[in-house]
Amino acid sequence: MLQQTRVDQGLPYYERFVIRFPDIETLADASEDEVLKMWQGLGYYSRARNIHHAAKTIRDKFHSQFPEQYENILSLKGIGEYTAAAVGSFAFDLAHPVLDGNVYRILSRYTGNTAPINKPASRKIFLTTALELFDPEHSAEHNQAIMELGALICTPAEPRCNECPLQGSCDAFHKKNWNELPVKILAQPVKTRHLNYLIITDGNCALMQQRMKKDIWKGLFEFVLIETNQTVADFSSLCENQEFRTITKSFGKNMILTDTSKISHKLTHRILEIYFWVLRVKTLPAKLNLAFPVEIDKINHTFALPKPIENFLVTYNFHEHVS
């Protein structure tokens, strides 16, 4: 609850919650609707579902006793490594250091480590440092101290180095470069690409081509593609596109639009807005630039396809829209 809200705001929720669900079994036996109702107003309802799910796991798998081993704590839904280390050390003195953004910042400054903290590979580096500096005899105090240090002293801007107990051995303090640490690599802005697939078909076959350029999906097969800088609002706008005119000029008036479909597909740094334009023609040419006709029913079994095209073919009823 306190990940959601300030203590003074969260306290009434907490008190109501523990009165209604005073132990693990009562919480586990309650309906999800009731748990959500008790959570109402706190937001992030997945956390309420997780706590309910975790209570059921504790009831069914751990005989209603909160697990005391790190791996078992970590196995509960909604508990990640940070929470497992915090709960494990505070409640059971388990020797697991907490590691989150605050701790990364302290470790990076204290040791002068320039590994970017938002790169997944850096986690291992910082975990090694955290373990080296960890005091397993006083795990709860150590974790509490580093959490407090990150929240109150070694803050992102203007750390209070003069009040910091680590000052004497802190690399960043000596080099006066605390403001350069921790290092973060800039996230690439998410770009949107607009892919217009022309499904040029005679009802039996459709034109397909292979992606040859150095780009996403290189080597995979796709329908005839026109990439545009922005959304193509409607078919008449598409007809004004020069590339579209060139590709389709040989079909003349024999080409009709029978259907359109749009999906969004997310890649790591890209959003693909994919439009499928189903274009019925009388006869397909043996070749159109790089494209060639393929029996529609065989496309999915015969060719390696980008996921969105594969999904489209699985769900789209060609015969209904094209025949």
Ligand code: SF4
């Ligand atoms: S001395 Fe300053 S930079 Fe170093 S850990 Fe303490 S607060 Fe952070």
